Amino acid sequence: MSCRYFEKMLIDLLYKQEHLGQISLLKLRSIFSHMGQGELEKCLEELVKSGRGWVVRNGHLINKFIVRDIMNDEKRRIENKIKKVEEELNILRQEADTIEEVRQLWIENPLLKGEWSSKVKLFVYAIWSEKLNTILGKVKDREEELKHLRNLIEEINTRIEDSFVE
């Protein structure tokens, strides 16, 4: 197998979800065991010297261009998701605020007076509060999701900027 063909196979392999731009040398040797030790080492040496982004670090063969490519794709995907969750969150907050206003209209209606009205007020308060709590629960979930997604973006940025890529 030529080193050029070996590189092409490696690139296909490293784009896969389980590798994300890097592979341990141990695993590499096991996958390409048919090549023979000498030929494999020769090809690896050639790749590192090629200037096409290949580096060996901490027992791993890494291609920094593939890592960047994958990370940037992932970043775009997460950024789109963040946008979607932010839109949902905005609508939910709008809904919660509107429900709160509507609840006040129900409770402060001037026809609710006299002793009998207390039960109705409490009943109405309980129903609307239940609705509001459901929405507030969803707001909380979306806020958590957003926090998680923003953390992921930070992690990706760190990985992109990380020394092993540069």
Place this chain on the structure above:
Amino acid sequence: MDDSAESNSLREEDIVRYLVSVKNEVSNYLEKRLKERAISLEVYERVRLLNEEVAKKLLKDLGKIKPNEVHILEPDRVSVWEFARIVIELIKASSHEREVIDLAHKIRKDYSLARGFPLDWSPENFCYNFLAVFREPAKMGDSEIEVVLRMLEHYTGVAKAVEEKTRTLIKYVEEPDDIVRMAGRTLEIGLGDCDDFTVLIGSIWRALGFLVCIGVGPSHAFPAVILPSLEMVEEPEEEVNQEKTGSSVRFMAIPTIVPADGIKLNLSGKAFSCYDLLNFNSSFRRSLYTFMIQTFGSKKIENLLGIENNEKLEGDKKIKELYNFLRRLQHVSEGYTYYPVPPVSDPMLGQCRHLITLLLEVF
């Protein structure tokens, strides 16, 4: 007891009128918000549907409306006023519950039996009418004073018995939950936190015809009863000179807010509570006078309240207890906002004295 001449019972026509009114109001509000682009069409639709759902639910459950408890929303979304309003509505609704009315009158009857003083029960005609009549200083004969004091002592005793009985019936628990219960529900489960005690004690007092308010702070609430305290008032000098006869003392009824927050003091071998501070002839006050004069050579309460970090405070357990008692009275009057429970109104509440203010005036 009504804050209007309307019926106590739930009537279908009232609900229907209310629903029509609220539906129009909400429709107008939602359309306005949509036109202003303050809400999206999606939110408009969702809330409109929810609104219809709530209206249907109210009509469907009409007649069996019996809220047992109310879940308070997350604290940052509920203002102190909103919380107070919920508690006030719970007190109002609970005071019409059968079990609350029965318990209230049982406590009253048991107290009367134990004291051997049967009485036509009518706080509105005695306590609160008395407050209106004796708002200004007036002369009273000795026999009249004796009767009035006996009556006042009886009404105050019943109010106190309500708090004491409730504290024996219900176990106090610090609840991490956000639920405030109707009084009947608290009686059923036998435990509650400060919110539940506020509703329960407040509604029993209200069922008995007492005037009630609530004290609400950031993390605590308690009920308070408004009771008259008969006080001696010095007659203006010129009038004494003009008449030149009889005593120079007149009497005045001062509406006083008595908090039910378990504030007690042991003094001279006796246990006293806030209720015991009412009226000029109170034995608690006499004990206080004696103790203050013996300890400080002065009856001025300011002297005691001003001795913070004093060695005397650290050295004498009794002084420390009295100091803490007065400080707690001061704290419940200044550290909480008081809200009236109808038929008490804001102006009416504004005319009431807190116990510590009363003490500072009379000592």
